[in-house]
Amino acid sequence: MKETFRLSMLWLHTWAGVVIGSLLFIIFWMGTLSVFNHDIDRWMMPDTRIQPPETFSYDAFAEEVGDLLPEGIQEWGLITPRDRVPMAFLYHRDSTGTFGQRITLDLAQNTPIPDQGTHAGTGFIFPFHFSLHIGWKGIGYWIVGAAAMAMMLLLVTGVIIHARILKDFFTFRPGKKLPRSTLDLHNLSGVLVLPFHFMIALSGVILFMNIYFPQAADLAYGEEEVPRTAFFDEAYSSYTRPATGEPLEEPFSIDAMVATATAAWDGIPPYYVRVINPGDANSYVYVRRSYQDHVLFDRDIFFFDAGTGEVLHHFVTEPIMTAQHFLVGFHIIQFDHWGLRWLYFLAGLAGCILIGTGFIYWLEKRRKKHEELGLKGLRIVETLTIGSVTGIIAATVVFFVINRILPLGFELAGIERAILEIIVFYVFWIGTFAHAWARRGRAWSDQLWVTAVLSVAAVVLNALTTGDHMIQTAIDGQWNVFGMDALLLITAVLCVVIARRLDRKAKAVPAEETAVPAKAPPARVAARPLADLTEGDGAPPTGDGAPAAPIEFPTTAQQPNDT
Amino acid sequence: MTPPRGSRGFRALGSHPGVHVTQRVLLAVVGGYLLTEAVVSLLAAMLAAVGMVRSEAVVLSMMLGFVIYLLLLLWAFAERRLLRLWIVFGGATALAMGAVRLVQAALSAGG
Numbered sequence: 001m002k003e004t005f006r007l008s009m010l011w012l013h014t015w016a017g018v019v020i021g022s023l024l025f026i027i028f029w030m031g032t033l034s035v036f037n038h039d040i041d042r043w044m045m046p047d048t049r050i051q052p053p054e055t056f057s058y059d060a061f062a063e064e065v066g067d068l069l070p071e072g073i074q075e076w077g078l079i080t081p082r083d084r085v086p087m088a089f090l091y092h093r094d095s096t097g098t099f100g101q102r103i104t105l106d107l108a109q110n111t112p113i114p115d116q117g118t119h120a121g122t123g124f125i126f127p128f129h130f131s132l133h134i135g136w137k138g139i140g141y142w143i144v145g146a147a148a149m150a151m152m153l154l155l156v157t158g159v160i161i162h163a164r165i166l167k168d169f170f171t172f173r174p175g176k177k178l179p180r181s182t183l184d185l186h187n188l189s190g191v192l193v194l195p196f197h198f199m200i201a202l203s204g205v206i207l208f209m210n211i212y213f214p215q216a217a218d219l220a221y222g223e224e225e226v227p228r229t230a231f232f233d234e235a236y237s238s239y240t241r242p243a244t245g246e247p248l249e250e251p252f253s254i255d256a257m258v259a260t261a262t263a264a265w266d267g268i269p270p271y272y273v274r275v276i277n278p279g280d281a282n283s284y285v286y287v288r289r290s291y292q293d294h295v296l297f298d299r300d301i302f303f304f305d306a307g308t309g310e311v312l313h314h315f316v317t318e319p320i321m322t323a324q325h326f327l328v329g330f331h332i333i334q335f336d337h338w339g340l341r342w343l344y345f346l347a348g349l350a351g352c353i354l355i356g357t358g359f360i361y362w363l364e365k366r367r368k369k370h371e372e373l374g375l376k377g378l379r380i381v382e383t384l385t386i387g388s389v390t391g392i393i394a395a396t397v398v399f400f401v402i403n404r405i406l407p408l409g410f411e412l413a414g415i416e417r418a419i420l421e422i423i424v425f426y427v428f429w430i431g432t433f434a435h436a437w438a439r440r441g442r443a444w445s446d447q448l449w450v451t452a453v454l455s456v457a458a459v460v461l462n463a464l465t466t467g468d469h470m471i472q473t474a475i476d477g478q479w480n481v482f483g484m485d486a487l488l489l490i491t492a493v494l495c496v497v498i499a500r501r502l503d504r505k506a507k508a509v510p511a512e513e514t515a516v517p518a519k520a521p522p523a524r525v526a527a528r529p530l531a532d533l534t535e536g537d538g539a540p541p542t543g544d545g546a547p548a549a550p551i552e553f554p555t556t557a558q559q560p561n562d563t
Numbered sequence: 564m565t566p567p568r569g570s571r572g573f574r575a576l577g578s579h580p581g582v583h584v585t586q587r588v589l590l591a592v593v594g595g596y597l598l599t600e601a602v603v604s605l606l607a608a609m610l611a612a613v614g615m616v617r618s619e620a621v622v623l624s625m626m627l628g629f630v631i632y633l634l635l636l637l638w639a640f641a642e643r644r645l646l647r648l649w650i651v652f653g654g655a656t657a658l659a660m661g662a663v664r665l666v667q668a669a670l671s672a673g674g
Contacts, residue, residue: 005641012640146592152633202629209625213600216628217621219608219663222670235618320619324626 006161013157017358018381020150022388025355027147029392030129031200032348033121035333035341038084039480040121044403046466047116049478052081053108058254058273061107068103068112070094074243077274080107082292083336084480087113091274117408117417124399124422130208141211144204151201158190178505179364186357193350200347203331206324237315239303246281252309254285260311261287261302268293275306284312292336296322297329352389359385383436390447391432397454397491399425404461445502452495455488583645591639594652595632601659603628608666 002008033040042049058078065076072095079089090103104113118124127133134140172184190197205212214228221227232238254273262269271290277283283306291298299321303313317325329335333344363382370378402424410417436443462485463469473482603624610620635652642648 008641205629206626213603213625213628216603216607216625219604219666220611220617220621318619320623324622
């Protein structure tokens with residue numbers, strides 16, 4: 001749309017970035033945290049810091065499961081403990097066929113674990129990542145999908161407008177002035193992690209392809225009565241067998257069925273076992289392979305006759321659907337691999353840096369000009385940026401802190417604890433936008449300081465309320481709790497380092513501005529050594545006298561806040 | 564600097580930058596999606612017709628749909644002439660959606 005292809009792409013990159021960037025940062029931030037969703041769960045749900053049993057018998061469990069469930073259920077299913085999830089989950093469908101309340105179990109003690117009063121990582125942070133918790137007409141999925149398309153668009157246009165890809169693998173000049181060093185960091189994080197970022201966005205939309213292309217099967221399955229249902233049945237397996245109403249004489253051993261399936265899977269255990277129409281002569285057992293050992297998000301299911309143990313049906317996905325499931329598995333990393341998990345986390349953080357620095361570059365490049373022209377847009381973008389970058393980080397830590405402050409079972413005005421936590425999160429988060437509007441550029445450092453204090457508070461509160469301080473968790477091998485505490489402390493340190501640097505820079509800025517009316521050229525001369533000085537870590541002023549004085553100038557709090 | 568060719572006929576609509584950008588974004592995002600959606604359905608039916616397993620044809624078309632959409636988005640912002648965008652997105656979308664209706668009608672008549 002501009003004179004040249006590259007200028008068009010630059011325009012698209014800039015404006016798609018500014019318009020979608022806030023949303024993208026939020027999605028990336030929540031997605032990055034979701035890499036450790038189960039570990040966040042352990043931290044926020046202290047009663048789930050348990051050990052799974054050494055051995056487990058489905059037959060023994062099946063005999064007692066009736067005590068936990070209502071009469072006349074149509075099915076029950078059990079998800080057994082995994083590497084990062086030491087509890088089991090019991091599902092059931094009641095006599096009307098609707099799913100009842102999920103029960104969390106400690107299989108080693110054979111007791112239900114009481115409700116932990118929090119949505120934690122899996123119930124709040126993870127769905128935030130893919131639906132923004134906007135349930136109405138599934139609109140959240142569409143917004144996130146649009147953001148994912150924008151991410152791919154930004155990556156492609158970013159490569160096009162950027163001619164020196166190879167060089168930027170090795171270019172970072174933190175000592176340069178802010179727009180330049182920010183652009184370096186933007187390019188570095190963008191180029192280095194480019195394949196991951198592109199694939200994570202693409203696999204993200206492919207994961208929800210049925211939402212984004214709901215009509216895809218309408219023609220190919222045009223001769224069917226309900227094309228979409230027919231497609232789902234074929235593509236995702238829908239083996240069923242109706243109940244007869246006759247009682248089952250003698251149930252076959254579920255452990256034996258699991259052993260058959262496990263042998264077929266080269267020793268990989270099941271992830272999900274369901275007994276459909278228990279006690280009926282036509283009852284059958286669903287045994288689905290675990291995906292712990294590979295990227296592929298398996299849909300490999302055996303259906304056994306509950307009375308004879310014979311295999312009724314073995315479902316595996318067709319090749320292209322398997323490729324789709326591989327991409328899903330790549331995105332949701334449910335496999336066990338700590339090294340890769342940390343790489344995902346770091347790549348996700350690189351995405352956050354990429355988006356954040358893009359914003360800062362846009363702001364810093366325009367700040368002077370916009371202020372001269374008296375344009376309002378910059379302040380809006382600045383507010384949105386600060387609230388969606390440091391704001392959401394601070395709000396997330398507040399979510400952790402409030403979880404450790406409110407006692408289990410706490411209620412306020414009839415609102416339960418799990419909802420209160422979320423309300424606190426949102427109220428605080430909205431507050432960060434208001435704060436950013438009022439404090440402008442200074443809000444960056446304010447919010448970082450707040451995040452640092454809150455992060456340390458979260459670690460202290462965890463130790464006080466659960467007794468699991470970092471030495472204890474290290475001794476016990478509770479690495480998910482230990483890791484969460486460690487990451488909170490690292491967050492605090494990083495926040496302090498960045499905030500201090502910003503504060504030093506902020507002190508230098510008024511000096512630069514006082515120099516501006518004295519005519520442009522001398523101001524530039526003065527500004528340069530100043531900027532370089534403030535970059536160095538506590539380096540003594542080495543300038544030639546003149547710029548050194550303004551550095552000492554704003555030691556008091558008299559400087560204007562609205563710089 | 565000469566004004567972009569082709570926008571002449573749309574001068575009233577396309578000359579104001581805000582109007583121009585709005586048209587382009589809507590064409591790209593909405594027009595691009597409608598075109599992609601129709602192409603995905605047609606591609607799935609075509610692949611199934613030439614012997615691919617039906618469910619596989621649908622899944623492959625859906626996955627390719629995201630790449631098609633991405634390319635359409637890029638082109639919508641690269642093309643200088645707004646008129647051509649209108650013709651291609653409007654025309655191709657109308658054609659593809661018409662084809663979807665035709666196939667549907669043929670199927671329901673045959674079935």
